[in-house]
Ligand code: HEM
């Protein structure tokens with residue numbers, strides 16, 4: 461088994477990461493803007509990016525179900541393996557739960573999500589103000605969990621590269637390939 | 641004696657008048673609207689309005705309507721938007737608290753549909769409007785569902801930055817559902 465993620469896995473990982481680095485600050489920024497046409501526009505862009513992440517996450521999960529990730533180095537302590545795998549599972553879960561909570565929140569607030577203004581997502585919930593406000597809190601909470609996890613996740617990856625000098629980061633990078 | 645006869649004749653002529661439905665049933669009536677924001681239809685509602693409608697289902701063309709809508713009673717479904725749309729750029733509800741419609745004619749369109757022509761006044765501006773509605777007979781009352789479209793910029797509703805129709809479309813659909821009972 462090659463000790464690297466496939467091109468598909470690497471592309472999906474970084475494409476999704478990039479979109480999250482766009483959707484997250486956009487979400488925080490737009491929320492605080494006074495109501496204006498630009499605010500409406502940014503809300504729509506945020507939702508479109510979020511739904512795109514949701515779709516990519518589905519493809520990614522299919523990839524994951526049909527491929528095994530490269531094995532972790534044999535000398536890695538048990539608790540580290542466990543921590544890494546737990547964080548990965550949680551990140552996968554959030555890749556679905558965050559867009560899902562956003563989609564449901566929009567439905568409950570009476571504002572349907574129409575992907576890129578073209579593809580309407582069905583409203584799974586009826587208009588309900590209390591539920592909409594609750595889902596907004598849920599969306600926010602999930603997002604700040606994501607922030608914490610990604611910081612830990614990226615920190616661990618950097619530690620592997622710069623302190624441990626192992627290949628963990630490289631095998632998820634499209635460049636920096638060392639002969640192994 | 642004359643007075644009694646007069647009263648009697650009034651009473652006797654009552655059935656002709658009784659064909660008119662003219663008492664609004666507010667709990668069953670509604671005025672809602674659909675705006676388009678970023679291409680997405682969004683529903684809202686006016687919670688306070690009054691309507692003086694007289695309609696004889698056998699002679700709908702004699703019907704009249706005067707409808708007043710309390711603009712500050714708007715519920716867009718979003719608190720921030722509710723606060724925004726009463727401001728001067730939108731309804732300027734402090735200066736023009738009421739939108740009103742006064743009918744000038746009612747014409748049958750066939751298949752139970754009718755057109756009500758009239759004057760619509762919003763934000764100090766009056767324009768000719770035409771609404772299409774149905775007459776549905778129910779025991780003791782009439783259900784009058786209908787709608788019309790207006791271009792918000794014709795009335796300067798949402799001017800300034802909001803005249804950008806790619807964010808909020810110019811066309812807004814107003815839907816009403818009036819229930820009138822016999823007096
Ligand atoms: C992985 C994808 C997503 C990320 C990372 C994300 C992130 C965020 C963040 C950080 C906020 C600000 C939270 C706050 O401070 O209150 C936010 C707000 C929001 N998100 Fe998302 N989001 C995503 C997907 C979605 C989707 C798919 C939708 C809808 C279809 C959506 C709808 C919203 C809405 C409507 C708000 C604003 C709530 C408000 O303040 O009124 N999000 N999002």
Ligand code: HEM
Pocket residue numbers: 473476477480481524529544548549551552555610613614615617618628629630631632
């Ligand atoms: C929003 C951002 C991110 C998300 C949602 C995310 C998610 C994930 C997930 C779910 C995996 C597990 C893949 C699998 O084995 O199936 C993974 C692996 C990985 N991620 Fe991220 N990631 C993000 C950002 C980053 C960043 C910023 C870095 C680097 C600084 C990074 C480095 C890695 C590496 C090196 C792996 C492979 C770990 C291994 O070999 O077991 N990720 N990521």
